[in-house]
Amino acid sequence: MTLDAGDVSGLDTDALLDDPGIRIVVCCGSGGVGKTTTAAALGVRAAERGRRVVVLTIDPARRLAQSMGIDRLDNVPRRVxxxxxxxxxxxxxxxxKRTFDETVEAHTDAERARAILENPFYQSLSAGFxxxxxxxxxxxxxxxxxxxxxxLIVVDTPPSRSALDFLDAPKRLGSFLDGKFIRLLIAPAKIGGRAGMKFLNVGMSMMTGTLGKLLGGQFLRDVQTFVTAMDSMFGGFRTRADATYQLLQAPGTAFLVVAxxxxxxxxxxxxxxxxxAAEKMPLAGLVLNRVHGSGAARLSAERALAAAENLDGVGIVDQTAGKAGLGDPAGLTSPETADVPEPLEDRASPEPSLSPEHGDAPPPRGRTPRADGSPDAGPQQDDEEDTDSTSTGEAAPAxxxxxxxxxxxxLLRLHAERMQVVARERDTRDRFTALHPEVPVTEVAALPGDVHDLAGLRAVAERLATGAVSSTTGAA
Amino acid sequence: MSRFQVVSGKGGTGKTTVAAALALALATEGRRTLLVEVEGRQGIAQLFGAEALPYEERRIAVSPGGGEVHALAIDAEQALLDYLQMFYKLGSAGRALKKLGAIDFATTVAPGVRDVLLTGKACEAVRRKDRQGRFVYDHVVMDAPPTGRITRFLNVNDEVAGLARIGPIHNQAQAVMRVLKSPETAVHLVTLLEEMPVQETADGIAELRAADLPVGRIVVNMVRPHLLDEGALRTASGGRRKEIAKALTRAGVTGSAGLVRPLVEQASEHAQRVELERAQRAVLAGLGLPTAELPLVGEGVSLSALHDLAEEFRKQGVGDEAADAAGEGPGDARRPGPGGGPGRGVGS
Incomplete structure (x- = not known):
């Protein structure tokens, strides 16, 4: 289900954030795609559009957390x-751990809560397995x-093994805590005690015996103590797991898949x-992060490279070094570029030398070789070289x-590389939209660096709001 | 070089690709590596263009010198049933346990049992020997959980050994820890030259060291070539735009006037990125670990790209270390399994 059924104009995040009917936005997606940043940016945007927002992050990067003043682990929302x-x-x-402790304390009496909190099995369970x-x-x-x-609550999802774990884990834990196995651990007799269940009973005792052998008796006793103490809470756990699941399915919730x-x-x-869709969870759309574009998109990668070739060898001595550094990164030099005639005088014809040293090459026109004799065409990957050109501050000679x-x-090669990236990203996106044309998409243009302040989050939010992509035409 | 190579890294840094390339790099000249995954994602199969891996070791690639890469997707539930079968001959009881949800409990909810089984199975492969007493695999490479969870994942056995204070699980956990904390193991962290992955790498290394787990290399992945340097950039933004426009025209680009600004802008973004990358390199250098670097290989890593990356690893000396270590590897019988059996079974 999508909130904008039939709409091909893309994902309008502002409309989503402004909708008073939307009370929860869940950001999910695989690791490293920028879920936390997206959640934080949406929070900033929604707040600045007048809503009272809380962002629940799971594992934010330190500087992002610091920028929002939530780097302390006190488990309560702080105003930003x-x-x-x-x-x-x-x-x-x-x-x-604290959330688990509080849940235990809230749902059982003080004495029993203490017994649970001190149980070694509980301590491991709550510490994050x-x-x-x-x-x-x-x-x-x-x-x-x-x-x-x-x-409005904007929630980030945990960096799980798979992005789906947060949907499955509560059910799993809920059904475990509520399940047969737990009952069995507490009191095998209750299950196997009835007449006609003798056979099962034998199986049971054999099984608990096995578990004892496997885990060690102490561990099994810890588990049993834990389970007995938790007994009063089982119903509650299960009920709340179910309630949260239903909350996620409710119309006031919107999922954003981040990629x-x-x-x-x-x-x-x-x-x-x-x-x-299978779980009937309401999907609002896809946020496509770190998308590249180009202001010079009308110049194709092929033409840019051909033009760059035309300039090669014109008054350039060390362009072979440049080429070596360029390394033709994506195999993007098209064969026909070799045929493009060189319109200008080819004075220093390229030598296929990979050496960055070029002291013996003839000096180029209008150029003064650098005194230190270090290579001067940019593409070296060598740190020392890079550091040299900046740390000495020799802007003028350079x-x-x-x-x-x-x-x-x-500039042309850089552009060609960019255009290759743009094309590849578009292909990848188009494959997704072909598969799921019903999912509205918004694109967030790539920022050169990481985001770790409110201004950065605002910039991301602005891009989120304006990046809507029509699922039919695509964006340049 | 350590026989057990654990590859971790922040999500999105390409650790599966790096693990696969490393497995190929180590499979030189008749050597055999096992590439294992533990997160049930079938990432290895996708990477090698193979069908989903069953819970079974099978050959997935050969390296140019005749080495072999085998692969295994470790499944915790299967590993537990294996284990029960091996030590208790619990064929049908295992099924009964499964029916009751006990297996599910053990592999998904019980603290760390799942991770114990996953690391245990990998360690078993590390130590497994054939009839002649030679190691079956020269190296085992694990595509491990991400940096944020790797220390807890590897260290879980310590915790479990504390919880289950006696019994086979306790012994198993301790046996696994002996491998993981020895020089036989190296934990590599994959990063990109970006702030968050680098920060996470630094944090991860500190955590691993605090837990006495052996840190191997930092693998800087997806390194992009620098096409222009800072000097060029300063020039570009320093008022030579008219000249650039003319040069574009000379090079045969039409309508060059409108292109100069966006081209220079792109170059300036590039410069910013180069600057950030340099800063991140400095942070990484400060961590005092050997590094390896792999280039960006574009979208959809193909098998040939994997071989190229493996070659890159070898060029940077990763394969050489393998050659050095291989001399002492096979036939080394210092570590008889605690089970006393012929070396089959989880962690034995």
């Missing part, structure tokens, strides 16, 4: 300073929603879209060293 306008932004980072983080993220979401203090325009991330995104042809050829 510096938000413009009438709205409010609160943010918190999930402390899963398989599924706990996912369960607690959903538990916290349920708590925040129940408090009803915010009009980057890369094959693996979009494959996971497609899987997620299908899974959400500028003189580079001919305009060399410079322009470099």
């Amino acid at each position: 300073d510096g938000i413009d306008g009438q709205g409010e932004l609160h943010a918190m980072m999930l402390d899963m 398989a599924g706990t983080q996912e369960y607690m993220a959903m538990e916290k979401l349920g708590q925040l929603r129940a408090r009803d203090e915010w009009d 980057t325009p890369e094959r693996d991330a979009l494959r996971e995104a497609a899987y997620f879209v299908e899974r959400l 500028a003189e060293v580079l001919s305009v042809e060399e410079l322009t050829a470099g």
Whole structure:
């Protein structure tokens, strides 16, 4: 299900954030695609559009957390300073152990709570083994929603083995805590005691015996103590797991699948879209992060490279070094470029030398070789070289060293590389949209660096809001 | 070079690709490596263009010198049933356990049992020997959980050994820890030259060291070539735009006037990125670990691209270390399995 059924104009995140009926936005996707940043940016945007927002992040990068003032693990939302306008932004980072402890304390009497909290099995379980983080993220979401203090909760999902774990883990833990196996651990007799169940009973005792052997008696006793103490809470766990699951299916919830325009991330995104549909979870659309574009898109990669070739050898001595550094990264030199006639005098014909040393090459026209004799055409991957050209601050000599042809050829090669990236990303995206034309998409143009302040989050949010992509035409 | 190579890294850094390339790089001249995955994603199969891997070791690639890469997707549930079968001959009881949800409990909910089984199975492959007492695999490469979870994942056995204080699980956990904390193991972290992955790498290394787990290399992945340097950039933004426009025209580009600004802008973004990358390189250098670098190979890593990456590893000395270590590897019988059996079974 999509919120904009039949709409091909792309994902309008502002409309989503402004919709008073939307109370929860869940950002999900595979690791490393920018879920947390997206969640934070949406929070900033929604708050500055007047809503009272809380962002629940699971595992934010330190500097992002610091920028929002939530690098302390106190498991309560903190108001974020510096938000413009009438709205409010609160943010918190999930402390899963604390959330688990609080859940236990809230649902049982003090004495029993203490017994549970001190149990070694519980301590390991709550410290974050398989599924706990996912369960607690959903538990916290349920708590925040129940408090009803915010009009909008934006939630980031845990960096799971697969992006789907947070949907499955609560059910898994819920069904375990509520399940036969637990009952069996507490009191095998209850299950096997009835007449006609003798056979099963034998199996049971053999099994608990086996578990004892396998895990060690102490461990099994710890588990049994834990389970007995938790007994009063089982119903509650199961009920809340179910309630949270239903909350996610409710019309006030919107899922945003976050991906980057890369094959693996979009494959996971497609899987997620299908899974959400199967679970009847309301999908609002796809956020495609770190998309590249070009202001010079009308110049194709092929033409840029051909033009760069035309400039090669014009007053350039060390262009072979440049080529070596360029390394033809994506095999993008088309064969026909070799046939393009060189319109200008080919004075320093390229020598296929890979050596960056070129002291014996004839000096180029209008250029002064650098005194230190280091290579001066940019493409070296060598750190020392790079550091050299900046740390000495020799802007002027460096500028003189580079001919305009060399410079322009470099700009063209850079452009060709960019256009290759743009084309590849578009292909990847188109494969996704062909598979899921019903999913509205918004693209977030790539930023050169990481985001770790409110200004950066605002910039991302602005791109989110304006990046809507028509699913039929695509964007340049 | 350590026989057990664990490859971790922040999500999105390409650790599966790096693990696969490393497995190929180590499979030189008749050597045999096992590439294992533990997260049930079938990433290896996708990478090698093979069908989904069953819970079974099978050959997935051969290297130019006749080496072989075998692959295994470790499944915790299967590993547990194997284990029960091996030690307790629990064929039907295993099924009964499964029916009751006990297997599910053990592999998904019980603290760390899942991770114990996954690391245990990998360690078993590391130590497995054939009848002649030679190691079956010269190297085992694991496509491991991401940096944020790797220390807990590898260290889970310590925790479990504490929880289950006696019994076979306890012994198994301790046996696994002995391998993981020895020089037989090296944990490599894959990163990109970006701030967040580098920060996570630094944090991950600190955590691994605090847990006494042996840190191997930092693998800088998806390194892009630098097409222009800073000097060129300063020039470009320094008022030579008219000259550039003329040069574009000379080179046969039409309508060059409108192109100069976006081209220079792109170059300036590029310069910014180069600057950021340089800063991140400095951070990585400060971590004092050997590094390896792999170039960006564009979208959809093909098998031939994997071989290229493996070659890149070898060029940077990764394969040489393998050659050095191989001399002492086979026939080394210092570590008889605690089970005393012929070396089959989880962690034995």
